[in-house]
Amino acid sequence: MKKTILSVAALLAVGVGSASAADLPAKVYTKAPPIVAFDPWDIAFGAAVMSDYVFRGVTQSNHKPSVTAYFEPRYNVTKDLQLYVGTSFESISFANRAAAEVDIYGGIRPTFGAFAFDFGVWGYLYPGGSCVDSNANGSATQCGVGSFPISLLNQNAMKKDVSFYEGYAKVTWTANDMFAFGANEFYSPNFLNTGAWGNYASVTGKFTAPTSVFGSSGVGMYVSGEYGRQWFGSTDAFYGPIKLADYNTWNIGVGFTYKVFTLDLRYSDTDLSKGNCNAFTSDFTASGNTAWTPINQTGVGSNWCGSTFIAKLSADVTLGALK
Incomplete structure (x- = not known):
């Protein structure tokens, strides 16, 4: 009887030992992993209020506060390939009294490891504008037959419709959790409907602080900057024609994030003179008579640049994040 008990105990010991040893590297028989449903559709949307709407170093809101909002449906073909379309609007203050800037855009975002690309087309629409002509006299002039232009005291001129589009290509290299660098290229055959082509290229950099900096508060911080150059061709007869001045622009700032909110504090500047800035922007607030340049014969100067x-x-939030 004792021998039988000892034999059974020995067999159990061997069996348990074998099972434990087999468990160490991997189980031989396992259940299939659960299938997680993949929803390729998502929507990003958001809104913002800013003290000044600045586009490539030039104010679009006369250095006044502006509001913006956007809506962007997305389709993820795979985890590394996204298609998207979107629309946004910004409040502006232009010489032609356009009601707002309305953007319509779309493109593709492929990702290859640490490199994220973005290719697309961006349309800038400015509805509700009026013809502004320095020669306005109550009759139709070069703004077009049937147009009755308004005139500015500083003799600046602007077309009723300054809508245009750009093609763009972007790339961002995420070096690690803290550092990311990017390059951007935009081209328009008719920038702001001036008749002049426009080409803009820039480089960017961003440092994201480790989450440990603010502990468990949920607050994040980053420092980012951009340096770019804008090139132009010559305008059509309405504006001269003149060769618009090329310029450099740069910005640097710090941002704080909490959940879906971001507070961004930024300094922006360009190397455009007041005279060349006036020729480019048709600033309705431009004044003086000392900002003479070859393309700014009136001498009035603008501080918009x-x-x-x-x-x-x-x-900013995505629909997927709310699920």
């Missing part, structure tokens, strides 16, 4: 500080509070 100078240094400025921008505070922007935004909220």
